[in-house]
Amino acid sequence: MTQPTADPSGAPLRPAGDPVRPAEAQVVAELEETLSQAQDTRVFPYQAVVLTSFGGPEGPEEVMPFLRRVTGGRGIPDERLAEVAEHYLHFGGRSPINDQNRALVAALREELDRRELAVPVLFGNRNSEPFLVDTLRQAHEEGMTRVLAVTTSAYSCYSSCRQYREDIAAAIDQLADEGRSLAVDKVRQFWNHPGFSRANARLVTESVRALRERTGQTPHLVFVTHSLPVAMDDTSGPGDGEGNLYSRQHHELAAAIAAEAATTLGVEVEHDLTYCSRSGPPTQPWLEPDVNDHLRELHARGVRHVVLAPIGFVSDHMEVVFDLDTEAVETAQELGIDLLRAPTVGTDTEFVVGLVDLVLERAAQARGESVPTPTWPGDDARPAVCLPGCCPNLRTAKPAACGSD
Numbered sequence: 001m002t003q004p005t006a007d008p009s010g011a012p013l014r015p016a017g018d019p020v021r022p023a024e025a026q027v028v029a030e031l032e033e034t035l036s037q038a039q040d041t042r043v044f045p046y047q048a049v050v051l052t053s054f055g056g057p058e059g060p061e062e063v064m065p066f067l068r069r070v071t072g073g074r075g076i077p078d079e080r081l082a083e084v085a086e087h088y089l090h091f092g093g094r095s096p097i098n099d100q101n102r103a104l105v106a107a108l109r110e111e112l113d114r115r116e117l118a119v120p121v122l123f124g125n126r127n128s129e130p131f132l133v134d135t136l137r138q139a140h141e142e143g144m145t146r147v148l149a150v151t152t153s154a155y156s157c158y159s160s161c162r163q164y165r166e167d168i169a170a171a172i173d174q175l176a177d178e179g180r181s182l183a184v185d186k187v188r189q190f191w192n193h194p195g196f197s198r199a200n201a202r203l204v205t206e207s208v209r210a211l212r213e214r215t216g217q218t219p220h221l222v223f224v225t226h227s228l229p230v231a232m233d234d235t236s237g238p239g240d241g242e243g244n245l246y247s248r249q250h251h252e253l254a255a256a257i258a259a260e261a262a263t264t265l266g267v268e269v270e271h272d273l274t275y276c277s278r279s280g281p282p283t284q285p286w287l288e289p290d291v292n293d294h295l296r297e298l299h300a301r302g303v304r305h306v307v308l309a310p311i312g313f314v315s316d317h318m319e320v321v322f323d324l325d326t327e328a329v330e331t332a333q334e335l336g337i338d339l340l341r342a343p344t345v346g347t348d349t350e351f352v353v354g355l356v357d358l359v360l361e362r363a364a365q366a367r368g369e370s371v372p373t374p375t376w377p378g379d380d381a382r383p384a385v386c387l388p389g390c391c392p393n394l395r396t397a398k399p400a401a402c403g404s405d
């Protein structure tokens with residue numbers, strides 16, 4: 001907004017020492033303010049993006065308090081807790097999850113900057129510092145009243161969706177008790193947003209290609225996600241009687257990625273969906289097969305080359321580095337299976353670009369605009385405002401944010 005101070009003839013527009021009159025400066029300032037707001041209308045009505053994640057311990061002394069917080073009142077046997085504590089202590093009591101989320105915050109910042117979107121990116125966890133409630137309190141202190149949560153879980157079920165919404169509601173309610181009023185929306189579950197699903201397809205295809213090039217054999221593709229109590233999978237979805245949305249989403253994405261890898265590489269690729277990280281009492285049925293059992297079964301069928309594709313997870317947190325890279329890798333070694341674990345999306349550019357697209361999509365919806373909701377595979381874009389009763393809490397009904405119930 002610099003003004004010429006002289007015309008080509010050399011005659012001064014203003015007397016020296018009086019470069020901009022105060023009234024003019026005021027107009028310029030207002031124009032600049034309008035311009036910067038014009039940019040931010042793309043994320044209007046949100047004043048911040050809040051990366052909302054599970055959390056994890058960052059030192060041995062944090063392990064048990066973290067585990068108690070996570071399992072509070074949910075009937076996980078002490079034996080299982082002690083076992084999970086061992087997994088964390090095996091890595092010095094530090095989960096990689098917070099570092100990875102901080103890297104994702106930085107990557108989101110970079111992508112927002114690239115698009116000249118000045119909206120701040122905050123970070124809050126459900127089960128460890130920085131706690132979501134503290135992040136939101138700080139946001140409110142800075143004058144914010146409406147923010148958008150981007151969660152680090154992609155699929156539909158109580159653990160990956162409603163439980164996040166319950167914890168967001170609990171944080172909002174606690175702040176309301178402190179006299180602070182703040183609204184939180186969230187982006188839709190993104191299992192089939194192309195930023196997530198296409199990035200996974202590319203990463204898995206590249207892993208199949210790499211193992212083929214190394215061994216001359218086409219590997220068997222074993223997809224893996226977090227197991228759930230069967231009852232939680234049965235009730236996952238909008239409550240229209242269909243259920244099993246969690247496992248159906250995984251089956252659909254696994255099949256689409258396997259087909260894509262086969263087409264790209266011009267070979268037949270066999271695939272299965274398996275589960276890891278089962279907890280809960282042994283009497284309670286959980287989704288199966290367990291990834292380790294399935295590797296044994298594949299070995300018995302003569303399979304010797306496997307790409308393990310962790311499509312259920314967004315980054316290399318404890319489930320990935322322990323349950324897959326430690327346990328499943330050991331199982332494969334014992335069996336003599338050559339196993340390559342495909343990367344998680346992490347801070348992959350296609351994924352990060354997709355998350356920013358989701359932010360803009362949600363903001364446009366909040367403004368009442370009708371916007372495209374890209375999906376791959378299929379066309380079932382999950383609603384960003386969850387439907388009444390979807391993915392229910394089977395223990396205790398609790399208030400949940402970001403839904404119409």
Ligand SMILES: CC1=C(CCC(=O)O)c2cc3nc(cc4[nH]c(cc5[nH]c(cc1n2)c(C)c5CCC(=O)O)c(CCC(=O)O)c4C)C(CCC(=O)O)=C3C
Pocket residue numbers: 054055056057067070071074076080081084095096097152153154159160226227228229277278279280312317318319
């Ligand atoms: C679907 C799903 C995701 C993926 C979606 C998402 O990302 O949210 C996920 C992620 C995660 N789960 C995590 C940790 C834990 N999950 C537990 C327990 C449970 N998870 C469940 C489901 C899921 N979990 C369920 C049905 C239970 C049992 C019942 C209950 O207690 O609700 C327990 C208790 C001990 C145990 O039994 O394992 C722990 C410690 C961490 C942090 C990792 C780190 O520290 O790096 C992450 C990212």
Ligand SMILES: [Fe+2]
Pocket residue numbers: 226
């Ligand atoms: Fe979990």
